[in-house]
Amino acid sequence: MTATFSSLDEFRAALRSAKGPDAAALAGAAERNGQLTKPAGSLGRLEELAIWYAGWRGQAKPVLAHPQVVIFAGNHGVVARGVSAFPAEVTEQMVLNFQHGGAAINQLSRVAGATMDVHALDLDRPTQDFCEGPAMSEAELLSALKTGWNAVSPEADLLVTGEMGIGNTTPAAAIALALFGGTATDWSGRGTGLDDAGVFRKAEVVAEGVALHQPETGLETLRCLGGREIAAMAGAIARARVLGIPVLLDGFICCAAAACLTAEVPGALDHAVAGHASAEGAHPRLLEKLGKEPLLTLGLRLGEGSGAALAIPILQGAVACLSGMATFAEAGVTDG
């Protein structure tokens, strides 16, 4: 499958013209949910999740059988400013680890029954340090969006996007500051393990980058302050929106990518649920800005799509109950 856009305008147009959930499937799922052998509302959030999923899949009794996890990796010029506890070479080392099955996301994808692919984006060409100029040219942004767009399998029935990119909580924080305001400190956390001095330095870098560019749209924010793996995640989430594939959002960096889409096109994340709230300081704040309630809060702060992958079986459970349970009439159970 090749990209159906060849400019940022066409990308935006594709996202704008994407359909919403299927009204008949939503209504059918809600009606069915009310007839299942359980007290009304007793499956809590699983009920709304399953109905939401049914709407996006266009089926009142949907199946969730082919979840896809896709990981994007990129390197960041801004790392030269000492914003990460790990050196940039680790991005490529971890890509090999993903390919060899040794990372956390490999195990979590396997437990969830998900396929997992890794796309390394020009690791030998880090983005430009955003304190010196835009992180990416328009051509570079477009290329990264396409990588993400084309990485989504049309046969998938759920998408998780993950990332690896040493230093990438810094561009994510810059994106969040540019889109949602506040102070650089509000959005700058410890990442993989910065000390207080490191966090202070990071917040200065974030403030400097945002002040330099002052981007005014979601895509311009992504271009000036983002990174290739962040743009690829945005491209993949957009493609899923167009295909009607529900998305579980991962942590801070994934949500920063997603935020660029919704800043550009309202409703662009209606097909997405927050898989978890991470321990990266500003992630709960970012989820609040996106209006997304996390499914899990277990203190993860790893990235790689790990928190969202961990939430896949929750959604599978919700869908299995909606589609697999007997109704009161079928089971001959007295409805209280």
Next chain:
Amino acid sequence: MTATFSSLDEFRAALRSAKGPDAAALAGAAERNGQLTKPAGSLGRLEELAIWYAGWRGQAKPVLAHPQVVIFAGNHGVVARGVSAFPAEVTEQMVLNFQHGGAAINQLSRVAGATMDVHALDLDRPTQDFCEGPAMSEAELLSALKTGWNAVSPEADLLVTGEMGIGNTTPAAAIALALFGGTATDWSGRGTGLDDAGVFRKAEVVAEGVALHQPETGLETLRCLGGREIAAMAGAIARARVLGIPVLLDGFICCAAAACLTAEVPGALDHAVAGHASAEGAHPRLLEKLGKEPLLTLGLRLGEGSGAALAIPILQGAVACLSGMATFAEAGVTDG
């Protein structure tokens, strides 16, 4: 496997003499966890969960491949007092629904890859109304404990106990009040959907039962105020403790059963983690009394083991990361 006790004294003795977690496995798992390809602590609660699991299984690289869900059903004399929104006949109807695969727990067990068995305990002989006398005789309690004990598969590597019993949040509330004090209102919630008047009536019944019996030990509380399915859950959780099989606790009724064990023998629940916090009003309070932090909080209030079954893949993910991830040395990744 037949019960290895023939009196309550022998049951208590078996629970008292059960071994704790394996110190070498705990140490080995913790050491391994520190070498895996991720920033230190970045898997959050998954790390402590996996190490805890390793300790109980006696392996530094454990496998979680055979989870068992076991459901117990019982009927309650106290239902005659109008403490449930559903009639007592639904207990048996739901047992058939479990057997035919139509209930929520069937779907959630399947998603988790767990076996599921159902044990109906003398549904045609409800326990005595605890406002008139002890719910069970000593022989009846012993029989129910044995049913639970024998229901646990020694080959299982994780146990979830669930229940079905119309009206059983009332005995659970009475158990909690007897063990932990407070007021009857503190522990009396809406169950399957009581209105305000129903909750008020339920709290009166709970207060009356506790005042009548004033039980002084965990097992006497279970006998006077519990029910057969509640005692069977206690028996199963005790057996798992003896066998070193970790347990995910379900909601309010499961935790009331478990609380009787820890009131009787301190440390009896060291092998148990709270699968979720339910929307049944007093469950979070009960978890606090047990010192258990829930893995999930998704508004479920169904029972059947549903919340704990939903948490099985979380624990599987934790264990898969500990046992399946590469170390920094194995993967050639630079440790920050």
